[in-house]
Amino acid sequence: MMRTNWRGCKEWANEGVPITTTSDEACKMFDAVLSQYVGWYEDSSLGGIENSINKMVDADQDFVLGHVVKNGIKLSGLSTNMEVNLEFRETINYMLDIAKKQAISDREKKHVSAVALWAEGKLTQACEIWEEILIKTPTDMLALKFAHDCYFCLSSHQQMRDSVARVLPFWKTSLPLYGYLLGMHAFGLEETHLYDEAEKQAKKALEINKHDGWATHALSHVYEMTGQHVKGLDFMSSTENDWKVCGLTACHNYWHYGLYHIEQGNFEDAFRLFENEIGKRSLQSKSTMEIVNSVSFLYRIRFEGVPVKEKLYDFYEVCKNHLDDHVLGFNDVHYMMACLGVDDAKSARNFKDSIKEFIRCGKGDTRDAMNTVGLDMCEAFTAYENQQFSDAVNIIYPKRYQIVKLGGSNAQRDVFNLFIIHAALKSDDKKHQNLARMLISERDCLKANSPLTSRLKAKLYNTSY
Structure with a gap:
């Protein structure tokens, strides 16, 4: 269930999350970008998330919140920072500059400050600001998602769980992106060892949207951490056509799928999945998180006494560009x-x-x-x-x-x-x-x-x- 009806300026304001821009198209593209980011998918009708970002910025070059989401998504890729990427430093400075020149809301100013802190590597401080935003505007999905991602990077699992739990009562089930909220909560529950509750919440999310890749991800974690590997294999194989459409997390879900094979000692099946999906997808995207997951996958097999050196070379070639x-x-x-x-x-x-x-x-x-x-x-x-x-x-x-x-x-x-x-x-x-x-x-x-x-x-x- 992918969204196609994007919210303009009036709709955002009616939901209590007003956005400062004179362009209704920029607002709609902001919604499209946010939806793909939260849903971990690429909308082919829009040319994917990167093209959606370009359309959003083209509609309003000085759209502050547009630059906030653009820079935040760049940071969420975990492949660059301002110290090594001068071009990215310039984009952060441009965001700060246009924010100073415009009469934007206090909430939007906080968003700018939080992303700037994130770019400086100060994730904990950034999360504190997003939580301030959520106290006043609990339906601000951008603040919630950015905090969720940074809590993951910090392994702040309780905060990741509670951040979502605090805002859930304020979300009407009819609000766009509501189902994804449940998948995010499920992951926080799982990471704090509340496996039964996590399973229930993930399944609720999947009832709303069977294509929710993050809810699938949360449930795969539950089966992995509770030793239900056969059940996990059955779940991932029977729903594969549902979750693999979420291109931004499909590789990672295949990684979890592969862990079940390693656990079972089915190394031939694990290698087959690695060659056909995990390694192949990570090398295509060159996503640093997927590359390091591939390294981890091979090391787990290596610990079992299976040679993997030759398979590691391609991933090493990507890693050495990020040292x-x-x-x-x-x-x-x-x-x-x-x-x-x-x-x-x-x-x-x-x-x-x-x-x-x-x-x-x-x-x-x-x-x-x-x-x-x-x-x-x-x-x-x-x-x-x-x-x-x-x-x-x-x-x-x-x-x-x-x-x-x-x-x-x-x-x-x-x-x-x-x-x-x-x-x-x-x-x-x-x-x-x-x-x-x-x-x-x-x-x-x-x-x-x-x-x-x-x-x-x-x-x-x-x-x-």
Whole structure:
């Protein structure tokens, strides 16, 4: 159920979310851009989200909120920042300049300030401003979506859940984009381990719109984290034609689909899905989040003893173009994994130096995360690749509960949990062998009936599997 009836200036004002522009067409294209962004799809009748943005800006070159959504979507791609992209810095400065020259609302001024903070890497401060907007205007979907995305980057899971829960009572079911609200809430519930509630909310969203890719995503997380892998496979395969139309999240949903195969030990099926969908789509889009997810996917298979070096090269080639970005800690660690995975020790060393310089001179939430745990994570992976397994454990295990600060979801960060277990298993320190046993037991308690955990147990006791 994709929208086609876009709201003009009058409609936005009637809904209590007035927009400052003299162009009704700009307002309508703003709605089209927002709808595609929230719904994770490209409207082919409009030429996709990028063309919709161009149409919006062409209709009113000085449309402040238009530049806000344009810049925010650019930032949500996690592939650039103002420090390394001077052209993007100019677009942010242009947004700030036109905002000063126009008589815009206080809400719109706050939107400008929040995106400017986001561009500076200050996501926590940006979220505080979006929450201020939502207190007065709880149906401002742009503020809600931007906050949702930044909470995800910060791994602020409770905030991601509660941000949506607070505004839900103010949304009439007849309001455009209402169904997507439920999918967003479902994801927040899932990330805070409220799996039954998350499943119910995701299914409600899918009853409203079976093409809701984010609700599908939330439900796939539920099945992954609760060990219902067969159910997850059935769900993803039976609804594939519904969610794959959401091109902006289809690759990621295929990634979740593939995780079920890895969990089950079906590596041939996992590779087939990787070749046909996950890897292929991520290389086509060059989305940094999908590229690092591909690296993660291959590393999970690598931990199982399956060679993946040759498959890593294409993704490494994309990663090496972003080694000085430092947009998200989760991404940076995966860039290091890509360098190490193809034995590019020189790039790994240079990247480590870049991280240290970023920590010394940078600012913002990602800088703090890399200083707290990100650099250590990279050092631990380096030690592991150098067969120094005991060092890898000693470096990262004491900071295990800080890894969440790198960003991403619980399912995405599970690759780091697996890394620590495998490092402990390979360590020649008897204490680490005991630690591996305890970590595997812990994993067993969190997710019962896990074939992957059973394989780890077998490895621990040196039996075949």
